Amino acid sequence: MEKKATRHGYSEALIEMGATNKNIVVLDADLSRSTSSELFKKKFPERFFNVGVAEQNLLGLAAGLSLMGKIPFASTYSVFASGRAWEQLRTTICYSNLNVKIGGSHGGILTGPDGASHQALEEFALTRVLPNLTVFVPCDFLEAKKATIAAAELKGPVYIRLGREPLPVLTTQETPFIPGEGLLMKEGRDVTIIACGSLVAEALQAAALLEKEKISARVINIHSLKPLDENIIIKAARETKAIVTAEEHEIYGGLGSAVSEVVVKNYPVPLEMVGLADSFGTSGAPEELMRFFHLKDVDIVAAVKKVITRKG
Amino acid sequence: MDIAQLEEQAKKIRQDIIKMLGAAGSGHPGGSLSSTDLMTALFFNILRQKPKEPRWPGRDRFILSKGHCAPVLYACLAELGYFPIEQLLTLRKLGSCLQGHPSCQDVAGVEVSTGSLGMGLSVATGMALGAKFDQSDVRVYCLVGDGELQEGQIWEAAMSAGHYRLDNLCCIVDNNDLQIDGRIKEVMNVYPIADKFKAFGWQAMEIEGHDFKQILAAYDRASKTKEKPTVIIARTIKGKGISFMEDQEEWHGKAPNKELTAKALKELE
Secondary structure (H helix, E strand, O other), X not given: OOEEEHHHHHHHHHHHHHHHOOOEEEEEOOOHHHHOOHHHHHHOHHHEEEOOOOHHHHHHHHHHHHHOOOEEEEEEEHHHHHHHOHHHHHHHHHOXXXXXXXXXXXXXXXXXXXXXXXXXXXXXXXXXXXXXXXXXXXXXXXXXXXXXXXXXXXXXXXEEEOOOXXXXXXXXXXXXXXOOOOEEEEOOOOEEEEEOOOHHHHHHHHHHHHHHOOOOEEEEEOOEEEOOOHHHHHHHHHHHOOEEEEEEEEOOOOHHHHHHHHHHHHOOOOEEEEEEOOOOOOOOOHHHHHHHOOOOHHHHHHHHHHHHHOOO | OOHHHHHHHHHHHHHHHHHHHHHHOOOOHHHHHHOHXXXXXXXXXXXXXXOOOOOOOOOOEEEEOOHHHXXXXXXXXXXXXXXXXXXXXXXXXXXXXXXXXXXXXXXXXXXXXXOOOOOHHHHHHHHHHHHHHXXXXXXXXXXXXXXXXXXXXXXXXXXXXXXXXOOXXXXXXXXXXXXXXXXXXXXXXXXXXXXXXXXXXXXXXXXXXXXXXXHHHHHHHHHHOOOOOEEEEEXXXXXXXXXXXXXXXXXXXXXXXXXXXXXXXXXXX
């Protein structure tokens, strides 16, 4: 399967939109090569602003540009976008409900050798508590591209979680991307794996492994963490009566928590979570870290077996 | 307005501020009163605006980065007809559009929500950058406090405004020399202010912030300056106009009770 990074889907969409929509402007904080926003800069240098190593000002300038009718995309590492500049995101952008888009690249453990300081494992928790904010977590290059285009079309603030590592391209040009709607990737009866981002590919592999053991697993891709598609989650709880969540993120405050909130309120069923648990990351090769932190298909398989034993 | 009219208008604004805070029972008189003359000159003589059409694209922009001084902004907006003057007495009450700190989703004339210090100058810089990009002659003004200059984001913004040579941006520092915990110099020294901005490529002016002649001259010079943003460092007196509040840090964030409200209003007659 072809592999491409979500950050490149983001920049490709920016360039495509930039050609027709003169209001699209892009900002970066000295990471334009890494976030890949430099591809936009090459094409439209007059609409690119490098603010230097100053993430709080990055979001402030983007806010000001949005108030003058621009559609600013602010790019930096997600640990800085969602962490260092969190209060600017909260008070300046979300409280004012400004039309600012944020591309947080290098999210998650796959950031690899840079280690814990650069591996954003808290951004779902930090962003999904913010009123007015839409949060996208695309699972592949094409979905990232669609999420970026959807972000420009939506009115209001949007945060997009992007990654450094190439991921398998699971979706097609034709796969719909509807903000706020989960995507059914595979039908199944015995259990539902609800995943986002890089873990969608692992979830599909896990479902294939489970198939061999006569366990039929449904796979849902939550590309919109906020607003969250409650219906698809409740339906899964009702029909398969067991859920496993999988994310390249802390389970506390992340997708696991978000899905649990829906399940507990509406249709309680046993639920297991795959993700980091109250832990920082560490340096290592991306794939190695996925194994080290138990984020692989086999780990999802183990969680499925556990959750099935808990079914009534 | 001529200077006598501005002085009369400023007195009205100060009366509004005292009435609002008296009715609210909480809020920030000190900085609202110290910046009243700067704000009056700006809102009544300088800003191009259409109060009946608050989203008019050609308007000059104003951002109150020191959001706790919302009363002075609300009073200016109400006196200009952005909303009915009676609404001022709903300040800080449940259901009122006049939040304790300005919310742009609630009040016509508020460009962006503020209240957490240090954030406004970045937004103003982004607006000025957007206006330049559009080759529009819109000017952007931002009022900051002197204590607020202790926030790091202010200097990120100052660096970028100088870098982009935003001569359509004017930052006004309400230099009343007091912050919540005391004298600026004693809490955390931010002086010299002018030299710091100059180092980032700004034109810096130091004026008396209660002298309308100097205030108007500074705004005029800022608007004629090319290739550089301007900072006007205005020496002011916290609580200006009310004898018992003047230069007293305790009046930073405390509303007058009924008796003191009446006393303050009497002084403003």
